Every structure is written in structure tokens, then in C-alpha cells.
Amino acid sequence: MAAVANGIIQTKLNAFVGFSNLPNQHHRRSVKKGFHFTIMVVGESGLGKSTLINTLFNTTLYPEKKVPITTDLNKSLDIQEISAEIEESGVKLRLNVIDTPGFGDFINNEDSWKPILRSVEARYDAYLEQEQSQHRAKITDNRIHACLYFIAPTGHSLRQLDIEFMRRLAPRVNLIPVIAKSDTLTDEEVAAFKQRILDDIIFNKIEIYRPPVYEDDDEDTVAETNEITSKIPFAVVGSNKDVTTSDGRTVRGRAYPWGIIEVDNEDHNDFVKLRQMLIRTHMEELKRFTSEVLYETYRTQRLEASGRTQEAIPKEINPAASLEEQRIVHEQKLAKMENDMKLVFQQKVQEKEAKLKQSEEELYARHKEMREALEKQRAELEDKKRKLESLVHSASLMKPATPEKTRKKGIFK
Amino acid sequence: MAAVQEPKKTPIGGYVGFDTIPTQIERKLLRRGFAFNVMLVGATGLGKSTLLNTLFAAHLIDSKGRFKVNEPPRQTTEIAPVTHHIEENGVRLKLTVIDTPGYADLMNNEHCLDPILKYIKDQYAHFLRKELTAARERYITDTRVHCVLFFINPSGQSLKPLDIVALRQLADICNVVPVIAKADSLTLDERAAFKARIKEEIEYHGIKLYPGQLQVPEPLDEYDLQEQALTDAIRARIPFAVVGSERTIVVGGQPVRGRRTKWGGVIEVDNEDHCEFTHLRNFLTRTHLQDLIETTALHYEAFRTRQLLALKENRDSNTSPNK
Numbered sequence: 007m008a009a010v011a012n013g014i015i016q017t018k019l020n021a022f023v024g025f026s027n028l029p030n031q032h033h034r035r036s037v038k039k040g041f042h043f044t045i046m047v048v049g050e051s052g053l054g055k056s057t058l059i060n061t062l063f064n065t066t067l068y069p070e071k072k073v074p075i076t077t078d079l080n081k082s083l084d085i086q087e088i089s090a091e092i093e094e095s096g097v098k099l100r101l102n103v104i105d106t107p108g109f110g111d112f113i114n115n116e117d118s119w120k121p122i123l124r125s126v127e128a129r130y131d132a133y134l135e136q137e138q139s140q141h142r143a144k145i146t147d148n149r150i151h152a153c154l155y156f157i158a159p160t161g162h163s164l165r166q167l168d169i170e171f172m173r174r175l176a177p178r179v180n181l182i183p184v185i186a187k188s189d190t191l192t193d194e195e196v197a198a199f200k201q202r203i204l205d206d207i208i209f210n211k212i213e214i215y216r217p218p219v220y221e222d223d224d225e226d227t228v229a230e231t232n233e234i235t236s237k238i239p240f241a242v243v244g245s246n247k248d249v250t251t252s253d254g255r256t257v258r259g260r261a262y263p264w265g266i267i268e269v270d271n272e273d274h275n276d277f278v279k280l281r282q283m284l285i286r287t288h289m290e291e292l293k294r295f296t297s298e299v300l301y302e303t304y305r306t307q308r309l310e311a312s313g314r315t316q317e318a319i320p321k322e323i324n325p326a327a328s329l330e331e332q333r334i335v336h337e338q339k340l341a342k343m344e345n346d347m348k349l350v351f352q353q354k355v356q357e358k359e360a361k362l363k364q365s366e367e368e369l370y371a372r373h374k375e376m377r378e379a380l381e382k383q384r385a386e387l388e389d390k391k392r393k394l395e396s397l398v399h400s401a402s403l404m405k406p407a408t409p410e411k412t413r414k415k416g417i418f419k
Numbered sequence: 420m421a422a423v424q425e426p427k428k429t430p431i432g433g434y435v436g437f438d439t440i441p442t443q444i445e446r447k448l449l450r451r452g453f454a455f456n457v458m459l460v461g462a463t464g465l466g467k468s469t470l471l472n473t474l475f476a477a478h479l480i481d482s483k484g485r486f487k488v489n490e491p492p493r494q495t496t497e498i499a500p501v502t503h504h505i506e507e508n509g510v511r512l513k514l515t516v517i518d519t520p521g522y523a524d525l526m527n528n529e530h531c532l533d534p535i536l537k538y539i540k541d542q543y544a545h546f547l548r549k550e551l552t553a554a555r556e557r558y559i560t561d562t563r564v565h566c567v568l569f570f571i572n573p574s575g576q577s578l579k580p581l582d583i584v585a586l587r588q589l590a591d592i593c594n595v596v597p598v599i600a601k602a603d604s605l606t607l608d609e610r611a612a613f614k615a616r617i618k619e620e621i622e623y624h625g626i627k628l629y630p631g632q633l634q635v636p637e638p639l640d641e642y643d644l645q646e647q648a649l650t651d652a653i654r655a656r657i658p659f660a661v662v663g664s665e666r667t668i669v670v671g672g673q674p675v676r677g678r679r680t681k682w683g684g685v686i687e688v689d690n691e692d693h694c695e696f697t698h699l700r701n702f703l704t705r706t707h708l709q710d711l712i713e714t715t716a717l718h719y720e721a722f723r724t725r726q727l728l729a730l731k732e733n734r735d736s737n738t739s740p741n742k
Binding site for chain 1: 463464465482484485486487488489492524525526527528529572573574575576577579580581584601603604606607678679680681682683684685686687692693
């Protein structure tokens with residue numbers, strides 16, 4: 007009996023074929039191959055990052071830290087990676103944890119996000135290179151599948167450093183914000199703080215990771231996913247030590263004089279939900295999102311930037327046409343150069359003319375000056391001459407002169 | 420000239436009455452009232468305002484954190500002094516609280532300490548100017564910072580570089596009392612380890628906190644020994660691991676100041692087993708308030724010496740012959 011829908015014939019089977027065993031084959035294959043997961047933890051020192059990783063995977067990946075006294079006040083950000091292989095019920099997981107000690111700890115933290123972003127992109131680059139190489143049978147995937155960002159439990163809102171980091175990293179990595187050391191917050195403080203953080207995230211247009219809900223998911227899965235999403239950002243407490251509660255149970259937790267907080271208790275903190283999302287239900291989802299969306303976005307941007315457009319195969323080029331084009335362009339350039347040179351030439355000529363004219367005028371003025379001076383001198387001399395002549399004339403008229411005058415004349419002689 | 424002789428202990432015959440001198444002083448001081456200036460320095464969200472309100476059991480200052488999305492973050496450390504007149508049993512205290520919102524808020528905190536240091540030095544300079552004027556006031560209002568409460572983030576690991584630089588620079592010019600804020604995030608073991616670590620670092624970097632080692636001249640009488648013992652105990656306890664709360668919760672039928680966490684733990688502020696708030700409060704208000712004010716005078720003297728020497732140098736260089 008065949009029915010047609012969308013052009014595809016829906017056929018009913020008469021007997022058992024056996025391809026329903028495909029998932030099992032896939033399952034066996036993947037279990038044999040083993041899984042791997044790379045997670046990055048970012049946050050100020052002392053927020054319990056290492057403890058939380060130990061708690062999440064129930065293993066002492068990070069030993070107790072012995073931090074030496076801060077002698078060097080000018081350190082730089084470090085990026086450290088730890089790998090471990092853990093096994094559970096025959097399923098092997100290769101876990102890589104990338105730590106960023108020093109983030110947010112310096113006096114000047116302006117560029118602390120840069121090395122981290124570069125590291126994320128470097129891993130994408132490494133993968134891209136492997137993908138494009140000629141032999142790509144065995145590709146090692148170093149890409150970061152999830153980034154846990156630890157927020158200090160101030161109770162106010164996000165700090166500048168938090169906003170800046172999240173803004174920069176969210177487009178490249180699955181960003182999961184986590185409220186660290188949340189055992190100091192009261193019920194109302196946790197709720198108010200979470201709301202403010204979400205407001206800040208929306209206001210700054212930060213796209214944190216949200217577990218997706220598919221249409222064909224069954225009700226339970228949808229409900230679960232919604233519950234997880236409602237708890238973001240997760241207010242967690244980490245501890246891999248066992249404590250005994252007042253009613254005799256031995257649980258993982260922290261013992262205070264005023265009570266015991268249990269890590270695995272959902273009423274006490276959101277650790278269970280975080281672990282569920284990260285490991286039990288959405289690990290594959292995180293990896294898929296990294297591979298199919300984040301990596302692809304990065305790849306497209308990278309390849310476009312390096313000049314490769316949609317058309318990777320080169321078009322037919324007509325050499326004659328291109329030569330003609332080149333010639334026209336060249337001639338245009340030449341014409342422009344000629345024009346420019348003409349302009350420059352004209353300008354220079356004008357300048358020179360002006361200068362010459364100026365010097366001419368100066369010369370003329372000087373000439374006139376000198377002439378006038380000469381004229382004046384001549385006039386003076388003529389004047390003197392006339393005076394002298396008149397004196398001589400008057401003296402000759404008064405020959406029988408007084409002895410004084412003769413004496414004077416004597417002086418004049 | 421006659422040499423100054425050691426005063427002899429002379430017995431008096433009857434009751435004279437000068438044993439009322441302390442009472443006379445007390446009456447005068449009570450009339451005048453006391454002034455105390457405390458400055459709070461620490462990153463946003465460490466509970467500075469709450470702790471101060473808890474210390475003086477009154478809502479003196481508001482938290483200056485960023486609570487709204489569209490509030491822009493502060494670009495520089497602001498200095499916000501607020502003065503309150505509080506009274507208890509006839510003793511009036513003019514309490515000035517100087518909050519420093521914006522400290523360590525930015526990504527680049529290289530200059531976040533400058534406004535704070537400037538404020539402290541300005542108060543000294545103001546006082547010096549008042550002292551040096553020809554017609555002095557009878558009683559100069561003291562705006563000098565008597566105590567800086569420095570809040571340390573309860574990371575449980577070590578001091579941050581900014582903390583070390585800040586502590587060093589502040590301890591040079593005034594009394595600094597470090598405090599581990601929000602101490603309810605540390606278990607008792609973690610707290611002890613953290614304190615030891617902080618003390619180690621403070622010693623390594625040569626930071627001189629209050630109370631410093633004082634040279635008390637021998638012979639020590641009983642009162643001096645008591646005081647010394649108290650001061651030693653305080654010194655061993657610094658930094659104080661505190662929790663603040665303005666709210667009262669009901670514990671075992673009694674209302675107490677404290678916090679009730681999500682998971683049912685109840686931290687009582689006044690409970691010595693829970694945190695060291697009572698020790699800090701007693702230290703600050705009940706035993707060492709006056710000593711803090713007096714020690715500030717020592718810091719002020721150091722400042723004064725530097726300033727006057729600098730002035731003298733300036734004047735000398737200005738009046739020297741220009742050849």
C-alpha cells in the first residue's frame with residue numbers, strides 16, 4: 007500500500023528488514039572510537055574554576071593549587087591545557103580542559119580577552135588547515151566546544167570586564183555564564199542577580215548558548231530543556247570533598263558552622279542542571295553547534311577575508327579584452343599625469359614671472375632713489391658754487407675793502 | 420642654670436580634689452563631641468556599605484553598585500563622603516564615612532587609587548593650612564581620614580596585585596585595617612589558610628598595617644600590659660573575616676542580624692563562631708577608636724614634616740641669587 011506525500015512514496019513494510027539496527031551500529035562504532043570534549047574555563051582566580059571541573063567530572067583533574075607569593079606584579083595571561091581520559095560504563099571520554107590563569111587578576115585587564123580569543127581562533131585555524139590539506143583522513147579536533155565564564159557573586163550586575171569578554175567571545179564559542187561560589191547568596195539575591203545578569207546580556211546583545219528545542223522532540227525532552235534554560239546563568243557551588251550531613255548522609259558538599267551545602271542537591275544550587283546540560287544531555291549538541299555553526303561562520307569569514315569569494319573556480323578570461331582594458335587604463339593614467347605636469351609647469355612659470363617682476367620694480371625704485379640723491383647733491387653743489395661766485399663777485403666790487411675784510415679774505419685764502 | 424631634677428613623689432596631707440581632672444576633661448569632651456572619619460576601599464560588590472551599616476547599627480550609606488542595565492559604569496573612582504551625627508548614652512559622635520565607588524571597577528585600574536590618595540593627602544593639607552594660619556580656630560574640625568577599611572575579595576587563594584599595591588600605598592599615609600569581605604563563602608579551614616596566606620604576603624611586601632609595633636617605654640604597668648595583650652590579639656586576628664547584614668531573621672525564636680541562604684544555612688552576624696564581626700566592631704568602636712585618631716596624628720606629622728621641608732626647599736631655591 008503506497009501513499010504519496012511531497013512526491014515521496016510512503017511505503018509500509020511487510021516484514022522485518024533490519025535497518026532499525028543502524029543506531030546500534032553507530033553506537034558501537036562511536037563507543038569504540040571514543041568521545042572527546044574540549045571545555046574552557048575563564049574567570050578571576052579564586053572563583054572555584056578548578057574545583058568545579060573536578061566536581062563536574064568527579065575526578066581530581068586539578069590538584070590542590072599551591073600558589074606562590076605574588077612577587078611579579080606584571081605577569082601576563084597564561085593559557086594552560088590539561089587532558090585526561092575518563093571512562094564510565096565502557097564509554098571512554100577524552101576530556102581537555104583549558105584554563106586561563108591570570109584573567110582579570112591584573113591591574114590592567116584591558117586586553118585580557120585578546121589572547122583567549124586568539125587561542126579559540128587558532129584552534130579553528132588549525133582545523134581549517136587540516137580540512138583543506140591533501141591528506142585529511144585523520145583530523146584531530148582541538149576546537150573548544152564550550153566556554154564556562156565564571157561571574158563573581160557580587161549581587162549587583164555584570165562588571166565591565168565580564169561584559170567585554172562575553173561580547174567578544176560569544177560569537178566564536180558556546181558561552182555558558184556561571185555564577186561562582188553562589189553559596190553566599192540568599193534566595194532573593196540569587197533571583198535578582200540572575201535577572202540583572204540576563205538583562206545586561208540582552209542589553210549588550212551577547213548571544214550566550216541556549217540549549218535548542220526541536221519541533222519533533224517529545225514533551226519530556228522539551229520540558230527538561232526548558233527547565234535547564236530557565237536556570238541560566240547557573241548558580242553553582244563546587245566541591246569534590248565528602249561531608250556528613252546532620253541526618254547522617256555522606257554527600258559532596260561544603261561544611262560551614264551554620265550549615266552544610268550539598269553540591270548534588272537541586273534545591274541548594276544549580277550544579278545538577280549544569281552537569282546535565284554539559285554532560286548528560288547536551289554534550290553532543292554543544293559539539294554539533296561548534297562544528298556546524300560557530301566553526302562554519304568563522305570559516306566563511308576567514309575565507310572571504312583572504313579573497314576567496316563564492317566562485318572558487320576561475321571564469322574564462324579573454325586575454326585580448328583584458329589587454330585592451332589594461333591599455334585604456336594605462337592611457338588614462340598617462341593623460342592624467344600629463345595634465346598634472348602641465349598644471350605644475352604653469353604654476354612654476356607664474357611664480358617665476360611674479361618674482362622677476364618684483365625684482366624689476368625693486369631695481370627701478372632703487373634707480374630712482376639714487377638719481378634723486380644725485381640730483382640733490384648736484385643742486386647742493388650748484389648752490390654752493392653760486393654762493394661762492396656771488397661772494398667773489400661782491401668781494402671784487404669792494405676791492406678797496408676794509409682791512410677786516412682783507413683779513414677775512416686772508417683767512418679764506 | 421639649674422639642672423632639671425627628677426620629680427620626687429611627695430605625699431599630700433589631705434584631700435585636695437584634683438582627682439576630678441578626668442571628669443572635667445570628660446565633661447568638656449562630651450560637650451564637644453567626637454569626630455571619626457572612616458574610609459571604605461574595595462571592589463564593588465564586596466558588601467562595604469552593608470558592613471558599615473551593620474557596624475554602626477544604622478542605615479548610614481547606600482550601596483553604590485550598578486543595578487540597572489542602562490546605568491553606565493563609573494569611569495573613575497569617586498570620593499563620596501557622608502556625615503552623620505549619632506548619639507549613644509549622651510556621647511555624640513560625628514561620623515564621616517567616605518565611600519569610594521568605582522575603585523577597581525574598570526578593566527584598566529592603573530589609576531583607580533589616585534583619587535583616594537589625593538583625598539587623604541588633601542585632608543592633611545587642609546589641616547596643615549588651618550594650623551599654619553596666623554589666626555587659628557580654637558578647635559580645628561578634623562577631616563583627616565582616621566581609618567581605612569580595606570576589603571579583600573574572599574578568593575581563598577592570595578591577594579591580587581592591585582590589592583598589594585593599594586595596601587602598600589595606603590599604609591604609608593594612614594591607618595589601614597584589612598577585612599575579608601563576605602567571609603561566609605569560606606569554610607573555617609579555608610578562612611584560616613587564607614588569613615595565613617594574607618599575613619605572609621603582607622609581611623613579604625613590607626606593608627605596615629594598623630596596629631603597628633609601638634615602643635612602649637618601660638616599666639610597663641598593669642594597664643599597659645593589658646593594652647599590649649589586647650593589641651597583640653588584634654594583630655593576630657587581622658584581617659578580620661566579616662559578614663554584614665542589615666536585615667534581621669528569626670533564629671530559635673530570637674531576632675538576630677544575619678543572612679539566611681538558599682540552602683537553609685543561617686549566618687548570624689553577631690555570633691563569634693560564625694564570623695569575626697564582633698571583634699571588628701569592638702576593635703573599631705569600643706577599644707581602639709581613640710587610638711586610631713591619635714595614630715592618624717602620627718601619619719599627619721610625617722606628612723607635615725615632608726610638606727614643610729619641601730616648602731623650605733622651595734623658598735630657598737626661589738630666594739637664592741640668580742647668577
